[in-house]
Amino acid sequence: DTGVSQNPRHKITKRGQNVTFRCDPISEHNRLYWYRQTLGQGPEFLTYFQNEAQLEKSRLLSDRFSAERPKGSFSTLEIQRTEQGDSAMYLCASSWGSATQPQHFGDGTRLSIL
């Protein structure tokens, strides 16, 4: 069990650029979640997948954000036309079974917008 893996760990980009993050969940986990965390706050839910289906999206997820999980394994989160306010830690978590099961987190991707 290798845990949840996120790449890259850090991303620095200029405002207006597009960025893409990858998450590899724990291999047998069917649920995959994306969160955003800013300094001094807890993680905020963005979206979740059950297998390859994206079943829920937060109002925080503007139309500049898109997430995919094409084969029900790894997932990508893309942010288009980045803005200063997108600077945050983006966390991925996975779990097995129902929504009540504990989520296991990766170490996140730290995004900094110049």
Add this chain to the structure above:
Amino acid sequence: GQQLNQSPQSMFIQEGEDVSMNCTSSSIFNTWLWYKQDPGEGPVLLIALYKAGELTSNGRLTAQFGITRKDSFLNISASIPSDVGIYFCAGLPRNTGNQFYFGTGTSLTVIP
């Protein structure tokens, strides 16, 4: 969205002391989770709670699911320097079902 009030916001304690923190909401929750997060890393699961009144331990950590289902508590006994970090509660509301909501965290500093 749901509001989870976590307190205290920060704690400074001497090594060996016991620690208590809590998380409260105005809504009823089906599941409570407690996580610890170190700087630059993701949250690590400590304890999961599924029933009102449930008391669960993990080493020196003990957590309880409040009987009103609107709160949860985490205690750490005989603190040690590696307990330093930020502790988050997370709750799954009864009605919305799929989304855990996180508290704002309790920052713990242990003075050797």
